[in-house]
Amino acid sequence: MKQQQEKLGIREYVCIAFLMIGMKGTEDTPSMLFSHVQNAAWMIPLLSGGLFFIPLFLLLKTLSLFEDKNLFEVIQLLLGKYIAFFISFIIFCLNTYAISLDTRTYTNIIRAYYFTTTPILVLYGILMVVCVYAAKKGIQRIGSISYILIFYVALSFFFAFWLSMKDSQFESIFPIWGPGTLELLKAGPLGIGLWGEFFILASLISFMTSFKDFRNGTWIAFGCVVIQLSLATMLFIALFDKGLSVIGYPFHVAIRYISIGEFLPNIETLFFPIWLSAAFIRFAAFLFINALIFGHLFNIKEYQYLIPSLATIYLLIGMIPETPIDVALLKEPLRYVAGPTFAAISIILWLSAWFKGEFKHAKNKKNM
Amino acid sequence: MRKKRSLIKPLKLLSKTFNTQPHFVEQSNQQEIEIKKQKISRNYKKNLETFKTLYSIPDNIDVKTREFTIASLNRQALVIYLSTMTKLAYIQTGIIDDLVENQDPDRSIPDIVSHPLVRTVEVIEDILQGINSGSAALFVDGDNKCYLFDTVEIKSRGIEPPKNEVIVKGTKEAFTEKVIDNIALIRKKIKNENLIVEFKVVSKRSRNDVFLVYEKDLVDGELLQTIKDKLESLDTDSIADLSILEQYIEERPRSLFPTILYTERPDRAASFIEEGHITLLMDNSPSCLVLPATFWSIFHSPEDHYLRTPYGNFIRLLRIIALFVALFTSSFYIAITNFHVGMIPPDLLMAIAGTRERVPFPSIIEVLMMELAFELIREAGLRVPSPIGPTIGIVGALILGQAAVQANIISPIIIIVVALSGLSSFIIIDVSFNFAIRMTRFLLILSAGFLGIYGITAVLIIGLFYLGSLKSFGTPYFAPMTPYFLSSRDLLIRHVPMKDRFRPGYLKPKDVVRRRKG
Numbered sequence: 039m040k041q042q043q044e045k046l047g048i049r050e051y052v053c054i055a056f057l058m059i060g061m062k063g064t065e066d067t068p069s070m071l072f073s074h075v076q077n078a079a080w081m082i083p084l085l086s087g088g089l090f091f092i093p094l095f096l097l098l099k100t101l102s103l104f105e106d107k108n109l110f111e112v113i114q115l116l117l118g119k120y121i122a123f124f125i126s127f128i129i130f131c132l133n134t135y136a137i138s139l140d141t142r143t144y145t146n147i148i149r150a151y152y153f154t155t156t157p158i159l160v161l162y163g164i165l166m167v168v169c170v171y172a173a174k175k176g177i178q179r180i181g182s183i184s185y186i187l188i189f190y191v192a193l194s195f196f197f198a199f200w201l202s203m204k205d206s207q208f209e210s211i212f213p214i215w216g217p218g219t220l221e222l223l224k225a226g227p228l229g230i231g232l233w234g235e236f237f238i239l240a241s242l243i244s245f246m247t248s249f250k251d252f253r254n255g256t257w258i259a260f261g262c263v264v265i266q267l268s269l270a271t272m273l274f275i276a277l278f279d280k281g282l283s284v285i286g287y288p289f290h291v292a293i294r295y296i297s298i299g300e301f302l303p304n305i306e307t308l309f310f311p312i313w314l315s316a317a318f319i320r321f322a323a324f325l326f327i328n329a330l331i332f333g334h335l336f337n338i339k340e341y342q343y344l345i346p347s348l349a350t351i352y353l354l355i356g357m358i359p360e361t362p363i364d365v366a367l368l369k370e371p372l373r374y375v376a377g378p379t380f381a382a383i384s385i386i387l388w389l390s391a392w393f394k395g396e397f398k399h400a401k402n403k404k405n406m
Numbered sequence: 407m408r409k410k411r412s413l414i415k416p417l418k419l420l421s422k423t424f425n426t427q428p429h430f431v432e433q434s435n436q437q438e439i440e441i442k443k444q445k446i447s448r449n450y451k452k453n454l455e456t457f458k459t460l461y462s463i464p465d466n467i468d469v470k471t472r473e474f475t476i477a478s479l480n481r482q483a484l485v486i487y488l489s490t491m492t493k494l495a496y497i498q499t500g501i502i503d504d505l506v507e508n509q510d511p512d513r514s515i516p517d518i519v520s521h522p523l524v525r526t527v528e529v530i531e532d533i534l535q536g537i538n539s540g541s542a543a544l545f546v547d548g549d550n551k552c553y554l555f556d557t558v559e560i561k562s563r564g565i566e567p568p569k570n571e572v573i574v575k576g577t578k579e580a581f582t583e584k585v586i587d588n589i590a591l592i593r594k595k596i597k598n599e600n601l602i603v604e605f606k607v608v609s610k611r612s613r614n615d616v617f618l619v620y621e622k623d624l625v626d627g628e629l630l631q632t633i634k635d636k637l638e639s640l641d642t643d644s645i646a647d648l649s650i651l652e653q654y655i656e657e658r659p660r661s662l663f664p665t666i667l668y669t670e671r672p673d674r675a676a677s678f679i680e681e682g683h684i685t686l687l688m689d690n691s692p693s694c695l696v697l698p699a700t701f702w703s704i705f706h707s708p709e710d711h712y713l714r715t716p717y718g719n720f721i722r723l724l725r726i727i728a729l730f731v732a733l734f735t736s737s738f739y740i741a742i743t744n745f746h747v748g749m750i751p752p753d754l755l756m757a758i759a760g761t762r763e764r765v766p767f768p769s770i771i772e773v774l775m776m777e778l779a780f781e782l783i784r785e786a787g788l789r790v791p792s793p794i795g796p797t798i799g800i801v802g803a804l805i806l807g808q809a810a811v812q813a814n815i816i817s818p819i820i821i822i823v824v825a826l827s828g829l830s831s832f833i834i835i836d837v838s839f840n841f842a843i844r845m846t847r848f849l850l851i852l853s854a855g856f857l858g859i860y861g862i863t864a865v866l867i868i869g870l871f872y873l874g875s876l877k878s879f880g881t882p883y884f885a886p887m888t889p890y891f892l893s894s895r896d897l898l899i900r901h902v903p904m905k906d907r908f909r910p911g912y913l914k915p916k917d918v919v920r921r922r923k924g
């Protein structure tokens with residue numbers, strides 16, 4: 039019974055997944071999508087979601103063969119010690135790159151919109167300290183706190199979007215195919231990078247109450263996030279139209295733009311703490327998972343103690359780019375590489391399981 | 407955790423070598439301990455001598471001895487008792503009168519004496535313990551055993567209404583200092599043979615006893631064993647009060663937030679026992695401890711359930727708003743006026759700026775000064791003798807605030823902010839939780855002064871994670887909300903009592919279902 043308390047329930051898992059990936063709608067992702075396919079940007083999450091559905095489905099199928107093993111143990115079982123180490127290392131490096139630049143992006147947002155005179159290092163340092171504290175408490179606590187917060191996060195996002203509807207013009211989503219269907223299809227794979235986190239979340243299987251919870255949770259979160267991202271992008275397009283191409287962080291511009299009636303003109307300070315809490319949770323979970331991967335790579339059992347040192351390294355890497363523009367430029371290649379890599383690994387895993395006859399084996403086992 | 411300790415270890419060793427404990431020479435009372443281990447003698451003269459030395463008679467004035475002859479048996483008898491802890495009438499009518507007036511020479515002592523509660527003991531130590539807890543000891547010449555009569559009567563106040571957990575609707579009884587009465591108050595509410603009152607001695611010198619009260623067919627055996635082990639592991643000379651025991655058995659005695667519920671209301675204790683919780687009672691403490699306790703059980707008030715559902719939920723909502731107001735008003739004010747000025751409507755901003763024009767301090771100093779003043783008034787209001795209490799309140803709140811504004815020490819809006827947050831903090835009834843909120847407020851004020859909303863949010867998230875990691879005897883602080891457990895979902899909003907179908911799952915009660923459907 040005591041063991042069970044240490045496990046992550048489906049509610050908590052969905053909340054973590056939602057906060058980790060849904061937060062993308064509130065940073066620079068929508069404007070990045072817009073710069074590629076203009077006013078059809080809202081279709082990219084749907085399209086790439088549809089594309090990523092296949093590798094995710096195959097991944098879950100493969101993982102279901104080894105019920106209580108997590109992603110990296112499965113990679114090791116299927117691909118052997120050396121290739122597995124190589125692949126896990128690539129995943130770890132991609133994550134390191136992603137988390138460093140993402141935390142820096144968030145720091146940039148905080149600095150650009152709320153604390154224009156505070157040194158970046160102070161803002162960045164506090165962000166990391168809070169995330170380290172949270173991550174050290176373990177994924178279970180991260181899940182619990184995200185479950186407590188998710189209601190307020192969702193409510194505040196909906197409230198913001200609802201207020202922005204007043205000034206939106208939904209005609210701006212036309213022409214419906216944006217620059218043309220061909221362009222749209224070309225941009226589809228680019229969007230796969232949006233869902234890379236679902237792949238990493240598979241390393242949490244051993245913390246979950248059951249594999250069934252993990253599978254159902256993943257699908258629920260995936261469905262919610264696809265709709266949420268698409269909806270958010272659409273609302274930003276409706277609100278800013280062409281202007282979205284020059285707006286770096288549309289969510290924050292949107293909450294500055296809106297107001298409650300005449301008497302409260304600037305309400306961004308109401309949304310900021312909630313957005314910030316969600317950001318803390320996002321990076322805490324990210325940090326925890328990275329420490330977990332690192333611990334797995336180098337056989338470190340007590341990986342929680344890695345979290346502070348890893349966070350320091352991320353902070354140092356994140357401090358390298360001088361300006362927000364540099365961050366955006368550095369993030370560009372990640373978008374092209376991360377998504378396809380994760381998708382490819384999923385497919386490779388499934389293929390190797392298939393060739394090894396694991397599926398038949400499992401079927402036989404079931405029949406017996 | 408292990409690694410962390412290994413780092414601290416050398417430091418601890420170092421501090422140990424420098425802070426050596428002074429060497430005490432304990433005076434040996436080996437001889438007395440030897441005596442206590444022995445059995446009593448047949449010769450009552452010798453027994454009298456033994457007890458006279460042990461009790462230092464005649465220096466010890468409230469230890470009384472009464473010697474007399476039982477004529478019918480032609481034997482000498484001796485009664486020893488503590489006059490301050492016994493009822494003299496019991497000894498007179500129930501013991502001595504019966505023995506003296508008896509005519510029948512064939513009857514044995516238990517047959518002659520009419521006092522209902524008798525037990526016989528032989529070892530001196532046990533007799534001493536009996537006398538110390540208010541029994542009268544009867545020695546008869548020629549008998550090698552002693553009769554102990556339960557004649558205890560301790561003076562204490564009667565059952566009074568609760569002072570701290572005041573409610574409008576519902577019972578108005580509070581626990582008293584007499585543990586027997588307290589148990590009776592609980593038994594009065596749970597008339598069930600499964601209600602167990604267990605007894606444990608927790609300290610060595612004062613021999614304070616703790617009573618565990620629980621329902622045998624509900625409580626989780628593992629939890630019960632954990633608590634018993636914890637009580638047994640206490641190694642101390644004296645635990646005078648339940649609130650001290652609370653600190654001894656808490657998991658994190660240095661934490662800001664309480665993990666054990668302390669209540670003075672028997673109805674609250676009874677309702678927790680019926681859910682499968684365990685309560686601890688102690689003599690001399692007008693209260694009880696409920697464990698394990700979660701955030702929700704500390705946050706709720708018994709009145710939420712006594713009032714009709716909509717009213718009960720209304721005061722719950724008021725309380726959660728009060729919690730936020732008490733925590734965040736002052737810090738939010740500082741954050742907004744110092745960092746996010748754009749948030750305030752321009753007219754109000756001009757007004758605030760106008761009143762602050764002649765105040766020489768930064769707003770964080772203003773708020774801190776006023777918060778401190780409020781805490782001082784509050785603490786002073788508690789301590790002043792009651793006839794002049796209201797006067798102090800008026801002097802403190804009205805005159806001090808008004809004068810401070812006129813003297814340009816603070817701006818009037820600060821009074822609104824501090825009064826609002828101070829007033830709201832009174833709505834949280836639990837004493838420990840109230841303190842936690844008040845102290846956290848200062849932390850938030852400082853963080854707001856440092857980095858505005860960003861600082862507040864950072865402290866809030868760290869605080870939430872800290873709360874989430876708290877455990878009360880294995881139960882997570884936010885259970886059953888997260889991690890999820892089966893329960894009747896009595897968290898922020900409660901249902902009608904008919905829907906209150908489950909006992910909280912985190913207690914692992916033997917019977918989860920309180921009420922079947924249909």
